[in-house]
Amino acid sequence: MTHALPGYVCPEDATRADVRTAPWCCPLCGGPWDLDFTPDPASPLEPACGPNSLWRFASALPLPGAFSVTLSEGNTPLVPLAERVHAKLDFLMPTLSFKDRGAVMLAELARRLAPGRVVADSSGNAGTAVAAYCARAGLPCEVFVPEGTSEKKTEQMRAHGAAVRVVPGGREAAALAAREAADLPGVFYASHVFNPYFLHGTKTYVYEVWEELGGRLPEALVLPVGNGTLLLGAALAVQELARRGVRPPALVAVQAEAVSPLAAAFAAGAEDADPVEARPTLAEGIAIPAPPRARQILAAVRASGGTFLTVPDSALRAARRDLAGRGLFVEPTAAACWAAVGPQAPGDPLRGRTAVLPLCGAGLKSGPARPGPEPGPSTSENRQPDPTRSDELGR
Template sequence: MTHALTHALPDDVCPDYVCPDDGARADVRTAPWCCPVCAGPWDLDFAPQPPKAVELDSGPNSLWRYGSALPLPGAPAVTLGEGRTPLVPLTGRISAKLDFLMPTLSFKDRGAVMLAELARRLGPERVVADSSGNAGTSVAAYSARAGLACEVFVPEGTSEKKTEQMRAHGARVRVVPGGREAAARAARAAADEPGVFYASHVFNPYFLHGTKTYVYELWEELGGELPEALVVPVGNGTLLLGAALAARELARAGVRAPALIAVQARAMAPLARAFAAGEREPTGPVPDPVPTLAEGIAIPAPPRARQILAAVRESGGTFLTVSEERIRAAQRDLAARGLFVEPTGAACWAAVGPGAPGDPLAGRSAVVPLCGAGAKTGLAP
C-alpha cells in the first residue's frame, strides 16, 4: 500500500498524514493510501491561519488565492482557473453557489486539482481513481493537465456522458460489475501496485483541503462573514468535511461558524439514520444499494462516517432527507430559474427550497451548493 515516491517533496513543506482514529502518522512521500493500523482514511497535521486581505488582493483569480491556507505551498503548476464561482440569490434568505460552473462542470475540481498537484510533485507512473462520475472526470482532467497517465474505475451504469468525458481527457476507464463499492475495491487493489498514486477523494485529505475553498470563497464574497447555515449534500462527505475544516480555521480568526445542514436522498440515507439514532457511526449491516436520482450521494458505507456525524453535531446542524419526487421537482424548479443542474446537485434545494415541509432552516440565512451541471445527466425522468 505504499506510494514508493520519494524524490519530489522537500521535508519542510509537506505536512504528515495522521490517522484521526488511532493517531498513526506517515510521510506523504512514502505513505500507504490508508492508515496501516486501522485501514481508515488519513487527515493532515496542518492547521493554517486564514489568508490576510493583502494576500487576497494580490492572489490569482482561482482557489489558489488561498494558498497560505493550503497544504501545498508555492506556485502550483496544475490549474484550470478553478474556483471563484458565482454566488446568486434564490430567495430572501437562501443563495446558491454555482459550482457547476467549474472547469469540468463539478465542484469536485476543488479537490481534484489538489490531488493532481500533489501527484505531479510525487512523480508516479500513473494515477488511479474510483468514482461514480464527477470525481472521476475531475481527476481525469487534472491528471491530463499535469501530464500524468490516469485510470478511473467506475461502477456499471455510470452515466455515459461522464465516462465519455473521462476518455476525452485521456483516462483509461475501467467499468466494474456491481455498484460503487465494487469500483472502490478494484481501484484500491490497483493502488497497491508500485508507482501508483491513488487519487482518492475519500481517503486522501488533500482533497478535503481543496473543497474547503468553497467556504473561503463565501467568507471573502460575504465581506468576512459566513451565512448562518451551509446546506450540503452528503454521500462520502467531501464537501461537508471541507466546509468543516474551513469553518474551524476561520473561527480561529473570530469568524462565526455556520451550522452544517447535511442532505441525503431518503432512498440511501445511512448517515441521516445514524444521526437520528444518536450513533457515532452507522451500525448494523451495510444497506443494499437502492436506486436514487441523486447517484452522487448514494454511498452505503462512507469511510469518513464518524467524522461527518461529529462535524454536523459540533456545528449545531442536522440531517435532512429528500424523496425522489422532491429531487425531481427541485431540479425543474432550478431550471425554471435559469439553473440547470444534475439531480444530485438539486438535492439541497429539494431539502430547503419551496415546498419543503416546515421551516428546515429555522429562519436562518443559508447557502446551497449547485454541485454538478445538468448537461452531465439530463433532466430526471
C-alpha cells in the same frame, strides 16, 4: 527550494506517515487519513491579491511553494434563490462540478510525488475532475467506474485521456477495484475519500463564500452528503475561519432518502453509521451505503449545531424542475439541497436562518432525470429574490 509536505495522521489511532512513502490508507485500521496541517491564523488571507483560481487562498492550503496545476478553478458566483437563501454555482467549474476543488490539489500533489500512474474511483464527477487535472499535469490516469455510470461522464474522462475501467456492480465495487490497483508499486491513489488533500481543496468553497459575503458566513451551510467530501472540507474551513474571528454557521447535511445511513445514525444519536442497502435513487452522487468517514461527518454536523435532512426522489425531480425554471439546470444530485430547504420543502427546515447551498453538478452531465418528466418551465409562484439585495445573507 524544497518545501516539506504536511504528513498524514489517522483520526482513529493517531498513526502518522510521510506523504511520500505512505500507503493510501492507515496501515493499522484501514481507514482514511487526515492531514497534519493547520493554517496559521495570523498569516495574511488576502484572496483578492492572489491568482484567479482557488490558489488565491494559498496561505490556507497545505501545498507550499509554487504550484503549476490549475484550470482557473474556483471563484464561482453566489446567486439569490429565495429570501435569505443563496446558491453557489459550482457547476460552473472547468469540469462542471465542485470536485475540481479537490482534484486540483490531488493532481498538484501527484505531480510533486511523480508516480508511474494515477488511479481513481468514481460514479462520475470525481473521476472526470481527476482525469482533467491529471491531463493538465501530464500524468497518466485510470478511472474505475461502476456499471451504469452516465456515458456523458465516461466520455468526458476518455476525452481527457484517462483509461476508463467499468466495474460490474455498484459504487463500492468500483472503489474496491481501484484500491486493488492502488496497492501496486508506483501508483498514486487520487481518492477523493481517503486522501485528505482533497478535503483541503473542497474547503475553498467556504473560503469563497466568506470572501463573497465580505468577511462573514451565513447562519447555515446546506450541503449534500454521500462520502462527505464537501461537508468535511466545509467543516475544516469553518474551523479555520473561526480562529480568525468569523462566526461559524450550522452545517445542514442532506441525504437521499433511499440511501441515508448518516441521517439514520444522526437520528439515533450514534457516533458511527451502519451500512445500508444500496437502493436506486436519482441522487446517485450521494448514494453511498457505507461512508468511510462517517464518524467524522456525524461529529462535524453535531459540533456545528446542525442536522440531517433527507429527500425522496419525487422531491428531487420537483426541485430540479424548479431550478431549471429559474435558469439553473443541474444534475439530480445537485438538486438535493434545494429539495430539502426550498419552497417546496415541508415545514421550515432553515428556521428563518440565512443559508448558502451548492449547485455542484451541471445538468448536461446526466441529462433528464428518470423516472419522471424532463425539466421544464417552473410552476413555482414563489417570489423571486431581488438580486440587488446583496445584504440578504448578512442579516
